[in-house]
Amino acid sequence: MDSNLQDGDKAKGAVAVDAFPGLGKTTAVLAFAREFHRREIAEFGAFTAQGHERWPVCRVGLTGNTGMKDLNRAMLEFFGHPGRQNSTAAQLGLQALDCVVSCEVRLLVLDDLHFLKWRKTSGIEVSNHLKWIANEFPVTLLKVGVGLVDKGLFSEGEAGGDTVVAQTGRRTTRLDMPPFTIDTDQGRRHWRQLLLAVEQRIVLADTHPGMLADELSDYLFARSTGHIGSLMTLVNRGCQRAQRTGTERLTRDLLDRVRNDEAAEQARRELEHALQAGRATSRPRTARAAG
Known part of the structure; x- marks a missing residue:
């Protein structure tokens, strides 16, 4: 998180927590997000210099048919933005960027990322959109999911597939959460x-x-x-x-x-x-x- 404090024109690294179900991925990520939120509020206050509420963390849960427009709308739902129902995908994206900048969001949590079908058209669109977010939004992306390697998040997909998704692998650090063992x-x-x-x-x-x-x-x-x-x-x-x-x-x-x-x-x-x-x-x- 702290190493991603850099200018907006620099590509920022993302983190993906990838593990089997029942190992506490979401619980651990939300605990980290809560502590980070409290740290930011304690250090910088509950309001920004422009008088907006400070929201250091934005958390979005994905569904089985999430597209680019759905992702933008979900971010606006988090902020309660009035334009979330009657805007185009591009407008929703710009409105989400405005909310993130105004509320000084630094951490964007995307939960249940495994619901996306990365090798399908919608998955490629969302992958491109996530790279746009990583480039333009002053946030660190924290992705949470099950079997993200097998789903194709870090690879180019099938043989001769799209290099678009492969770029995500270059920008994302994968963290796993193994179960407890008693071998040692x-x-x-x-x-x-x-x-x-x-x-x-x-x-x-x-x-x-x-x-x-x-x-x-x-x-x-x-x-x-x-x-x-x-x-x-x-x-x-x-x-x-x-x-x-x-x-x-x-x-x-x-x-x-x-x-x-x-x-x-x-x-x-x-x-x-x-x-x-x-x-x-x-x-x-x-x-x-x-x-």
Whole structure:
């Protein structure tokens, strides 16, 4: 973000967060955007020198049939612009640029970018439009999606395809978000730190330190296969059941009665056998030694 502070005629780099579903891409990006928004407001104030409201971040969610005009209109919807309904695609783009400049937006988040069909006509049009935004808008593009490499965002598409899309790959830095693993002690420490952090957010009458990280570490890893989305789904539903039944704590018996998402349920058996047989563990050496 800070390295993209340069003149408007310079090509600015973009970032793409590309990972499988359920790994917390959007959650992480929105957390970053929130902190960046707060930092900018704290440093520069809630209003610009011209008296406009300062909006350091603009977030747009794409749909399955987003075109160039739809993208421009979605940006104007964010700002509540009155001309978003009755303008041409070019007019919408210029109006969006005016809003971005007036509100001093510095970060433009495009979520669910995988919905675009990059090798289709609309996908090429939007790709060209994103490069225009990168050139003309004083913002850093932060793109979020699933399988963006396979979708063709960073490549030229099929053999002999368009070099238009390939230029996007030259301007975009790809960041991935792998699932938690327990193959190494470092991975096991990361998993434990996650469980300790989740414990602090649980509000149950009989909760206690180590309820997740010590007593349920292997079980939760098997049930979630290291995906934070599956883990939080299981914990949230478990807390609801614990409240309704009066248990007021999370236990294996209680969580056994909670169904998780289908992908996690299908992948849990092999992990459970390995953990129960002692061929694998989710607890780091220091935790095992303390136990």
